[in-house]
Amino acid sequence: MAEFIISHAALQRNAELLRRVAREGDVHVLLALKAFATTGCLSVLRPYAAGCCASGLYEALLGAQEMGGRLAVYSPAYEAEDLAELVKIAHHLDFNSLGQWERFAAFCMASPRAQSGEMQFGLRVNPAFSTGKTPLYDPCRPGSRLGIDIASLPETLPRGISGLHIHTLCEQGAQDLIDTFHAFEKNCGFLLRDPSLRYLNLGGGHWITQEGYEVEKLVEFLRGLRQRYNGVEIYLEPGEAWSIHTGVLRARVLDVFESMGFHHAILDVSATAHTPDVLEMPYRPDIFLTEKNGSLCLSRSTAQPAVQLPGENYYRAGQAGEMAFTCRIGGVSCLAGDVFGDYAFPRALVAGDILTLDDMAHYTIVKTTHFNGVKHPGISLLTPDGALTSLRRFDFADFKNRLG
Numbered sequence: 001m002a003e004f005i006i007s008h009a010a011l012q013r014n015a016e017l018l019r020r021v022a023r024e025g026d027v028h029v030l031l032a033l034k035a036f037a038t039t040g041c042l043s044v045l046r047p048y049a050a051g052c053c054a055s056g057l058y059e060a061l062l063g064a065q066e067m068g069g070r071l072a073v074y075s076p077a078y079e080a081e082d083l084a085e086l087v088k089i090a091h092h093l094d095f096n097s098l099g100q101w102e103r104f105a106a107f108c109m110a111s112p113r114a115q116s117g118e119m120q121f122g123l124r125v126n127p128a129f130s131t132g133k134t135p136l137y138d139p140c141r142p143g144s145r146l147g148i149d150i151a152s153l154p155e156t157l158p159r160g161i162s163g164l165h166i167h168t169l170c171e172q173g174a175q176d177l178i179d180t181f182h183a184f185e186k187n188c189g190f191l192l193r194d195p196s197l198r199y200l201n202l203g204g205g206h207w208i209t210q211e212g213y214e215v216e217k218l219v220e221f222l223r224g225l226r227q228r229y230n231g232v233e234i235y236l237e238p239g240e241a242w243s244i245h246t247g248v249l250r251a252r253v254l255d256v257f258e259s260m261g262f263h264h265a266i267l268d269v270s271a272t273a274h275t276p277d278v279l280e281m282p283y284r285p286d287i288f289l290t291e292k293n294g295s296l297c298l299s300r301s302t303a304q305p306a307v308q309l310p311g312e313n314y315y316r317a318g319q320a321g322e323m324a325f326t327c328r329i330g331g332v333s334c335l336a337g338d339v340f341g342d343y344a345f346p347r348a349l350v351a352g353d354i355l356t357l358d359d360m361a362h363y364t365i366v367k368t369t370h371f372n373g374v375k376h377p378g379i380s381l382l383t384p385d386g387a388l389t390s391l392r393r394f395d396f397a398d399f400k401n402r403l404g
């Protein structure tokens with residue numbers, strides 16, 4: 001059966017670096033639950049994160065129940081019923097438009113936790129400074145609905161507002177943050193200097209745990225900000241950075257055949273249902289042919305997947321034509337485009353082979369569906385002693401119950 005496997009040790013490795021950034025940069029680093037919210041893994045991250053960033057009521061409840069710490073909520077729009085719950089648990093509530101703030105300001109400010117200072121309110125601003133490469137993930141793209149347009153900003157922070165929030169990055173480096181902040185400072189410096197400002201949230205998209213990220217540059221920048229805006233607390237809310245290189249999706253080959261000039265392999269997973277970013281972004285995941293010790297007659301490549309099980313060998317598939325057998329790797333749904341891509345393997349694939357799809361913890365498990373009635377992969381945690389602990393199995397009842 002197909003399975004997402006998350007590595008406890010890899011989560012800890014990422015978390016340690018993020019905690020170091022928080023300490024050395026003198027900032028709060030939250031976990032953005034939108035990227036990774038596997039309940040059974042949150043206890044691994046809890047000791048390292050200052051709390052959570054939630055996109056709405058459900059993530060906020062999960063964060064409050066499973067993570068604790070600070071809870072920062074931002075949603076493109078709030079429903080009144082959700083706000084009535086959020087004011088009981090959130091520490092920051094950030095609003096996407098002046099209209100929503102004006103509509104709910106009196107209600108929010110009257111709540112006991114706001115009166116005691118335990119909860120504060122902020123505005124998301126769109127600095128209109130794009131540094132990203134993928135329009136789907138660029139909140140500063142022309143016509144964006146995310147954040148208040150610079151031209152519509154008030155001259156001073158509205159009464160009751162003490163926070164500013166910007167989120168513009170996706171899988172980006174420290175210099176992109178610095179450049180964005182300078183643009184923000186140039187256009188919105190009057191708000192940053194407003195005496196009511198108490199917190200500044202620099203959003204997510206900081207690829208801090210990716211190889212090559214300039215961690216020292218980030219820390220130096222954050223320390224500089226803390227000095228320049230004395231008395232303003234700084235928050236980062238990365239999602240991916242907590243969970244990149246921590247998980248894989250193990251799939252089985254169900255069938256291999258030739259059609260219309262191609263070798264095809266059909267897996268027991270689906271790109272559209274289980275790894276939708278492969279089609280949406282789109283991107284090409286690394287795939288490893290996975291064999292028990294000794295049975296793979298070719299040498300292993302040096303690249304290895306994020307999670308390796310004891311006694312297994314992993315052979316990284318290449319680009320089409322690079323090795324003996326090129327095959328189109330397809331999903332099990334009947335969507336014509338449910339294809340992971342064309343990959344080359346050192347030998348012909350056969351039914352029953354195991355393929356390991358790499359780096360499948362972030363923005364995958366949170367996005368899965370039961371589209372086409374496809375079976376949902378299980379979710380397991382690889383603990384430091386090498387044992388696999390099953391966190392969740394899905395069955396027909398999960399499919400049936402979700403659809404009403």
Ligand SMILES: Cc1ncc(COP(=O)(O)O)c(C=O)c1O
Nearest residue numbers: 032035167204205206238239240
């Ligand atoms: C407001 C906000 N904060 C944080 C994040 C997390 O970003 P990432 O997972 O790229 O670090 C996102 C991602 O879309 C976001 O929209």
